[in-house]
Amino acid sequence: MEAVLTMIVVIGVGLCVGGIPGYVLAKRRGLRNPIVAFIPLVGLWIVLFESIGRSGWLGLLAFVPYVGFLVLPIWTGIELPAHHGRSRWWTAILAIPLLNLAGYWAYAFTLPKHVSPSGPGLQEVAA
Numbered sequence: 001m002e003a004v005l006t007m008i009v010v011i012g013v014g015l016c017v018g019g020i021p022g023y024v025l026a027k028r029r030g031l032r033n034p035i036v037a038f039i040p041l042v043g044l045w046i047v048l049f050e051s052i053g054r055s056g057w058l059g060l061l062a063f064v065p066y067v068g069f070l071v072l073p074i075w076t077g078i079e080l081p082a083h084h085g086r087s088r089w090w091t092a093i094l095a096i097p098l099l100n101l102a103g104y105w106a107y108a109f110t111l112p113k114h115v116s117p118s119g120p121g122l123q124e125v126a127a
Contacts, residue, residue, distance in 0.1 A: 018044035021108035048076045052083040
C-alpha cells in the first residue's frame, strides 16, 4: 500500500513540474487547449511548440533517444524567447537539460499577459 501511495505522489509531482508552467504559458499565449500541458512526458513540449507556431505533434520527438533529452531543450530554448520577443538571455536557462524545468517556471510566470500570438492553433488575445 505504501508503494502505491508513493507512486501516486511521484506521478502527481511529475505532472505539476512541467504541467503548471506549460499551462500558464499556454493561457498567456492564448492557446486553445492549455490543459494539454498536463499530458505526461509530452504536454510541456506540445505547448512549447504550439506557442512558437509549430505543430504540437513535434512534442512526440521527446520519445526519440537523445533528441528528447538534448535536442528539444536546445531547439525550444533558442526559438521560444525569439518568437515571444524576449531577451536572448532566456536561451541560457531554457536550453540546458534539467535546469530548463526551473527556467520554464520563471519564463511562464514572467511572460506578459498581453502577448498577441498568431499562427496555427492560436487565437487572438485582447490587450
